[in-house]
Amino acid sequence: MTDFKKIEENLKTESRRLLKEGLVTVVLAYGKGFDENHPMPYAAKTIADVDSIVFNEYCNYNMARYLVRYPQGTKIAIAVKAADSRAVIQLIQEEKVKRENLVILGIPVQGMKNPKTGEVIDSKTTCGMYNPVLYDILLGEEVHGVKSASPYDVLAEYEKMDKDARWEFWKGQLDKCIRCYACRKACPMCYCDPCFIDQSKPKWADKEPQSPGNMMYHLTRFHHLAGRCIDCGECSRACPVDIPLYLFHKKVAKECEEMFNQQAGMSIEDKPVLVDFRVEDSDKILE
Amino acid sequence: MLKKIAIEKISQLAAVLMEKGTLLAPVKEVSGHNFAEIKDPKQVDLDFYNTIMSPKGAFFPHKEDFVKYKIGKPLSEVEPAVLNLKPAFLFGVRPCDVKSFEIMDIHFDAAGIIDPYWRFRREATTIFGYAYDLSQPVDSADFYNTLGIYAADPEGSDIFMVKKDKELLLKAITKKGENLLPELTVLKDGITADEKYFTEYVNKGKEYKTRFMTLDQEVVAKKLEDIFDNTDFWTKMSAACLSCGICTFVCPTCYCFDICDDTLFGKGTRRRVWDACMFTDFTLEASGHNPRTQVYQRLRQKICHKYSYHIRKYGVISCVGCGRCTRHCPVNIDIYSIVEAALKA
């Protein structure tokens, strides 16, 4: 199992070093919350700040979400777990950050938990990988020999539903939405300003939490993330009414992978599938 | 007057209340409990800690229709929404949430302009307060003691309920409660031992401790005014903030709203909808000017509004320490910790 304490130690040591040597101006990691089970996303800017860095099984946050808050060119160190590293890669692909401005602190980990339920979420709501895809410094032993479940396994039940059943399922789920927008705010790929849903001309949907507007918001957001979602599960974790948003994202990711033979955020050499035309691309989408 | 009923028979009480009017009570949903209008008496479920959404929606629903209109028709054809003024029963409200209604009353009745929707609903509703279960551990996010509220405070409820083993004791607190209680014929009369238990329970509630800090209203209001321009402090406090609206939506004392016109095929509704000061476009003016473009400015607005501006304007802190904002924040931002840090800043 993952030695969380050891990773925390390494994270602190590397953060101190990077800040001390002036290689970065900020370290995006995890900090103390109001108690041990509630750590927070944290930005350490001084060596003294590093003392408050923590790492435990509740540090689900995808720190890539905070990268776009800093002006282009800021030297940033970022702590990433497997899915988080894919978000960083995707952001590099989308030219939101530059590789050379980042020091990526990779955290191989298994056994991350949902703080509300205590349940292990590795492949259920996230991409199921244990090791970061891209890093400069590795803060723990890579996880090998552990059979990881496919991120698409949780789709089994969902895929048994026919078209009408799926529609009913999503209608029921999305009716719960209170339009707090935590999903898009927690999402590392939702960086549009303003988000389409906040525009008044054209006004894409009503503001109140009821069916047509909720559908418009979520279905559009799902499709904006097609081929870009790196399956970190943060949207679902942030949702106060537990809408299983990850199911839709995973389903789209699976379709994308089948059609274009590419997963989001796996290589900085890739282009996002939907902006990259290849002659051999599947025509299934047009059928 | 004290009455009682076996908890397993709670649906019978629910059925009686449903005959008399609209019943709003905690219902178990996938992600937790919430207040909902009861359609089937069996839905009522008192086995909860506290609801996800606060009960403010009973008086200030997420969306409230003002009028229905038709595009291109004379204004005389506009139809104002009709409020359902059936008596309503808000059942199973925790003491801290009960307190929130008084705070909201001040605002919605302020300056001689009475918000008709809040007022009508408030007057039509009888509140059944419900003490926290003192045998269960307190949630680490709660801090209502700081705001002078205790786990079994009957104040503000019309009828206050405590759990005694497998029974529910109901005591009338206000005239409204006194009048209603005898009409609820499914209830049995309480005996002297029940009276004693009730009184002791209320007192024991004072020993049931949440997080606590000594808070002098005047001091905190002043302190937040003083550190308004301390951008470093606010930037640090808001470093994790995603600027979503969860904290304001689950909050029992947040009342900001937007007024929206929703039109489809020439017919529309003007209504108010909850809004949140954490949203970027909340203060975006038609000129393009926006005084709060940064996350830290918006979080500062929220904290200062509750713990400074509200004191200056209405004489009370706009917070009851229910802990919902902390509990549901996707990044664990804790308002209590921010106020604590502000006092030390």
Added chain:
Amino acid sequence: MSNNNPYIPMPVQISKIINEVDTNDIKTFRFTFLNKEDEQNFKYMPGQFAELSIYGKGESPIGIASSPTDPGYVEFTVSRAGTIVPGLVTAALHDMNEGAQIGLRGPLGNPWPIEFLEKKNIVMASGGFAFTTLRSLINYMLHKDNRNRFGEITLIYGARNPGLLLYKDELAAWEKRDDIKSFITVDKGDDTWSGRQGNVPAVCKEVAPSPKNTVAVICGPPIMNKFTQPVFFDLGFSKENILTSLEMRMKCGIGKCGRCNVGYKYVCSDGPVFSLAELEELPRDF
């Protein structure tokens, strides 16, 4: 359809539309009430505002440009918003013709403090489109029943160019009167312009009104306010004797929706009129 619900507007009809500027994006709309009762209940004073309400588009808070001394109607000068944030209401209003009906909620907010201004000299410095509620104040003060309640009245009003001056006929009429001193200026004149050139702060400096028993009302675009306020401080005006009107995004207009606060004050219900002394007490959050 008179009602006691502060959220439901009363019906009014556009009885007159005046195109104020040569760019055609500022118009004055005159409204008459469809119900006599509403007209009687709509008791306002200069400096107040109202929500113009168009179902399907929304509501927009606009200062009242007419004076209560002109009964029977109420006027609003409306700029077509929308270069950055699409102004749905103002655009719809600009596309309407005389005879059309809209809704009106108000009067809202606090007026210019007439009692405080009484027996004092009044200096008004204003620029461009922000002049509307001062026009209301001037017409109120110049009315024969009111004129002797106030001391000397001075107006310094400017626009970027002659075509952008509002209420051109009234400006001309005021220049001919001897009970108001008016200094109309443009940043840059054109062939037709024989008047003064120079920006408002510069003209204020030149006119140099005495602070003695005088209240200054500064109401212009933010950049004008920024450079005009120091001029008045230099002239010896105290912050208690400089008044202004604030703008914030508003929705309800009655202090309920929580949107327009600056510190503990709601601009809609505690303002929009503030003295600089009052503003100094509030955080810089606008």
